[in-house]
Amino acid sequence: MAKTKNPTLYLTELDVTRLEGIASRAGTAELDEMLDALLERAAIVTPDQIPKDVITMNSRVICALEGDAEPREWTLAYPDDADLAAGKLSVLSPIGQALLGARAGKTVDYRLPNGTAQRVTIVEIVFQPEASGQFTL
Structure with a gap:
C-alpha cells in the first residue's frame, strides 16, 4: 500500500501507527508537522515488505557524521x-x-535546532528488526 509513486523513504505501518500515537499524546503542532512532512514523502508498507537496506525503528546503524573522524553506532529509538x-x-x-526510512549507503541532510546544516552517511545497517523476522519490535 504505497503512499507515493516515487517515495524518498519507506516506513512500516507499525512505525507510522506508533509515531502517530506519540504525536497525538504530545499534542504539539511542531510534532504533527514533522510527522506530516515525513508521511508526505514516504511509502508506507507492511513490515514484511520493507526493504532490508532501510532504517526502521529499533534498527542499529553505523553512520559517518560529516567532519567526524570515526563513524558512530546508534539504535533508532522511540x-x-x-x-x-x-x-x-x-x-x-x-x-x-x-x-528514519533512509537507505544504507545514502547521505542525508538535517538541521540542528540552532539551524546549522549537517550531513550524515549511513555506512551500514547492522540490525533491522524486520529483516530478522521481528515485525513487532
Whole structure:
C-alpha cells in the first residue's frame, strides 16, 4: 500500500501507527508537522515488505557524521527509550528524523535546532528488526 509513486523513504505501518500515537499524546503542532512532512514523502508498507537496506525503528546503524573522524553506532529509538550515552538516538531528534526510512549507503541532510546544516552517511545497517523476522519490535 504505497503512499507515493516515487517515495524518498519507506516506513512500516507499525512505525507510522506508533509515531502517530506519540504525536497525538504530545499534542504539539511542531510534532504533527514533522510527522506530516515525513508521511508526505514516504511509502508506507507492511513490515514484511520493507526493504532490508532501510532504517526502521529499533534498527542499529553505523553512520559517518560529516567532519567526524570515526563513524558512530546508534539504535533508532522511540523518545521514551532514547539514551544518547547508550547509543539510543531518539527518532524525534533532527538526526533521528533524517535517518528514519533512509537507505544504507545514502547521505542525508538535517538541521540542528540552532539551524546549522549537517550531513550524515549511513555506512551500514547492522540490525533491522524486520529483516530478522521481528515485525513487532
